[in-house]
């Protein structure tokens with residue numbers, strides 16, 4: 174049931190208005206002055222207020238001003254009730270947000286029609302508010318789901334990468350182990366030689382070197398194969414150190430790749446972040462592609478969410494590797510090329526991830542960023558990579574993600590990120606370029 178608040182200090186007029194409004198099927202509440210009007214409006218939440226302008230104390234215009242200043246009450250349509258020829262107040266009232274006005278004496282039908290019209294407006298407004306609330310709730314829910322999806326994709330990709338990373342670490346770990354075993358054997362041979370040399374030293378000091386002792390030392394030297402060892406031991410040590418460096422590099426890249434950050438943006442060296450991502454994903458592309466990197470060493474630190482940025486690069490690199498694999502086929506000896514380039518373009522940085530893969534057919538180019546659009550078989554892709562990449566680049570970083578493609582030649586994805594003032598972020602890392610990233 175709709176409810177109308179009638180505010181008038183004149184009992185006769187108030188009674189007449191109550192009658193008309195009630196006859197038209199609305200509930201009525203009343204007030205006889207401005208202050209009471211505000212109290213009743215706040216407690217009863219009427220759908221329409223019929224407000225007399227000329228009242229002693231607080232005038233109708235004052236009441237109107239208070240109503241419109243209140244977040245809770247400002248949406249209630251107000252119909253001013255005014256004396257004939259009171260144009261100034263009517264204009265002031267309409268300017269302050271009154272919905273309509275009626276002049277006294279009023280025709281009953283006109284009053285009823287104006288109340289109906291104001292109620293329709295209130296109902297439309299209420300519907301809009303409800304729709305807006307629902308829309309907000311749906312948007313929040315969609316954003317929550319998108320966040321969860323992105324998180325799930327990230328976890329899935331990390332899980333997937335873990336197998337490749339284990340393999341990448343296993344290779345150097347194995348040859349470091351082999352080399353250390355070799356050095357252990359060498360040391361055992363050397364022990365025999367050292368003992369003989371010690372005996373020779375003692376005998377020399379006493380002037381008692383015998384031919385027999387010399388023959389024994391010679392035999393021990395032969396057994397230890399000193400020429401061979403002086404060649405091989407430094408090699409084994411060098412190789413082991415290189416293996417340890419590789420493992421350390423992979424571990425550092427893993428730490429940087431899965432960088433949880435502090436939840437906020439940080440000014441980071443994008444070249445280095447890309448290198449880390451290429452290192453942890455090496456097993457995904459190394460069988461199908463040679464890697465070419467062309468990093469702008471002058472690239473300024475860019476404010477971004479490090480974990481999210483890494484995920485974008487990973488998604489594009491994996492897509493590129495898949496597209497190349499499609500062209501060269503499995504177990505092929507030939508490889509394609511993955512080229513990653515960074516450069517500065519005035520207030521933007523541009524990152525290009527180009528592959529010499531299959532290219533994107535014209536009829537799906539409009540769909541590749543859609544949720545769950547994939548051309549890959551189950552287990553190889555779920556169609557989320559580019560949706561997430563675009564949402565990270567565009568929505569979270571105010572950047573752009575576009576592509577150029579030629580069927581049969583390959584595809585280049587181009588990320589552009591704005592270089593914002595680095596003072597609004599809380600960590601800067603020194604640019605550091607390492608060659609041995611992959």
Ligand SMILES: Nc1ncnc2c1ncn2[C@@H]1O[C@H](COP(=O)(O)OP(=O)(O)OP(=O)(O)O)[C@@H](O)[C@H]1O
Pocket residue numbers: 488492493496528530531532533541542546547548549553554555556557558559560584
């Ligand atoms: N570099 C590329 N070359 C050719 N086609 C591509 C390339 N990148 C994306 N596509 C096409 O766009 C589709 C959508 O890519 P997207 O990364 O969103 O999903 P996906 O790779 O199929 O699965 P996911 O990334 O979720 O594992 C791909 O299935 C593929 O058809």
Ligand SMILES: [Mg+2]
Pocket residue numbers: 488491492554557558559
């Ligand atoms: Mg993908």
